[in-house]
Amino acid sequence: MMRTISLSALCCIFLTGILASCTPDDPPPIVIGGDGPVQDTTLISVTELPSLRIPEDNPLTVAGVDLGRHLFYDKIMSGDQSMACATCHHQEKAFSDGLRVSAGIHGDSGTRNAMVIFNLMWTDSLFWDSRAGTLRQLATMPIENPVEMDARVPDVLQRLNASAMYRKKFYDAFQTDTILEVHLSKALEQFLLTITSDNSKFDKFNRGELQLTPSEARGFEILKVKGCFNCHSTSLMHDNISHNTGLDKFPQDQGLGDFTHNSKDDFKFKTPSLRNIMVTSPYMHDGRFRTIEEVIHFYESDVQFTSRNITADLMQIAPRNKLTTQDMTDVKAFLNALTDENLLTNKKFSDPF
Numbered sequence: 001m002m003r004t005i006s007l008s009a010l011c012c013i014f015l016t017g018i019l020a021s022c023t024p025d026d027p028p029p030i031v032i033g034g035d036g037p038v039q040d041t042t043l044i045s046v047t048e049l050p051s052l053r054i055p056e057d058n059p060l061t062v063a064g065v066d067l068g069r070h071l072f073y074d075k076i077m078s079g080d081q082s083m084a085c086a087t088c089h090h091q092e093k094a095f096s097d098g099l100r101v102s103a104g105i106h107g108d109s110g111t112r113n114a115m116v117i118f119n120l121m122w123t124d125s126l127f128w129d130s131r132a133g134t135l136r137q138l139a140t141m142p143i144e145n146p147v148e149m150d151a152r153v154p155d156v157l158q159r160l161n162a163s164a165m166y167r168k169k170f171y172d173a174f175q176t177d178t179i180l181e182v183h184l185s186k187a188l189e190q191f192l193l194t195i196t197s198d199n200s201k202f203d204k205f206n207r208g209e210l211q212l213t214p215s216e217a218r219g220f221e222i223l224k225v226k227g228c229f230n231c232h233s234t235s236l237m238h239d240n241i242s243h244n245t246g247l248d249k250f251p252q253d254q255g256l257g258d259f260t261h262n263s264k265d266d267f268k269f270k271t272p273s274l275r276n277i278m279v280t281s282p283y284m285h286d287g288r289f290r291t292i293e294e295v296i297h298f299y300e301s302d303v304q305f306t307s308r309n310i311t312a313d314l315m316q317i318a319p320r321n322k323l324t325t326q327d328m329t330d331v332k333a334f335l336n337a338l339t340d341e342n343l344l345t346n347k348k349f350s351d352p353f
């Protein structure tokens, strides 16, 4: 019998959090670069997480999620059976891999930084260039990517069909005797949908469970004044939009434009979430920055305003006063408060083997 995870049980997990909405219109309470007064927490308003978005034709089941988790951690999925999804997506790094760009089974480097995996239920498009619309579409792409797992899906299916363990697991999840690509994709989709993050110190603060330290709260206000939350916005801490942030005057990677073939989309990349940011270095689509200091320095001093298709919002950030050493300490304290230990250690997301 198929056991469906009840919506109310999921609601308990997903909808208890209330998170900060970062309205850019709030009066700035501090002067960056000076000895501004410590934050006034009444300025931090709160909103709720988005409601659940689960595909109607793929309800989450205990058997389906368990199967997806096994597949995610199993090297059976790659060409030479040396690499799993988890080889490049480490739970303790919010499912990024700590490398500038990832390397595939033949040791070849790709051109992009491994992305974090959490709260993808609310992400409108996937990959840095948005070329996948749903997790189900995405699921087989890394398997077939020559600089990643370099396998053929039919070969992987053959291996799975030859495994008594997987035949049972697929039967339990989808009542099928023959494992097809759609089942593989749906199982991975189910597992990936369960990976959520809403239990950082900042979330607990927003739920009224604890206080931020003055340094953390001041760091939050600084980023608010800087306009960072214009794009790293909402409870997801991203806007589900792609931007050219002016990393280069003449960018190499076309990003979204390569996928849409619309020159207005050239050099745009999906805004990443700031959640768990302190454990996901290096940063940007090509992993060019190793530290948060380097990222902040870029936004303050290095934005290439003549880069084609640059997002106008960036103009607001650069001309402001530079952060002092104390400001930087406070910003880092706030960013640390965005780390969700539950995501990094929860056994439900860990290697089941």
Ligand code: HEC
Pocket: 072, 077, 083, 084, 085, 086, 087, 088, 089, 102, 103, 104, 105, 110, 112, 113, 114, 115, 116, 117, 120, 123, 125, 126, 127, 128, 129, 138, 139, 140, 142, 143, 147, 148, 149, 188, 192
């Ligand atoms: C060789 C390393 C590597 C392997 C193996 C790998 N990934 Fe990834 N993953 C990446 C990289 C790099 C990106 C960003 C790629 C891009 O944008 O072009 C990414 C992006 C993603 C994303 C997009 C997240 C978002 O916010 O858009 C998801 C989901 C994902 N991978 C899941 C998986 C799954 C599932 C597997 C196994 C079937 C897998 N990955 C295997 C390196 C890897």
Ligand code: HEC
Pocket: 223, 226, 227, 228, 229, 230, 231, 232, 242, 243, 244, 245, 247, 269, 270, 271, 272, 273, 277, 280, 282, 283, 284, 285, 286, 295, 296, 299, 311, 313, 314, 317
């Ligand atoms: C115009 C929208 C926008 C604004 C404003 C903005 N960002 Fe970003 N941010 C992005 C996008 C898009 C990326 C990804 C760029 C890329 O890789 O090409 C990004 C990347 C980042 C990253 C790297 C994340 C990762 O996982 O690699 C950090 C950290 C970051 N921004 C912090 C900030 C801070 C701090 C501010 C304020 C000073 C800020 N951002 C302002 C859109 C924005």
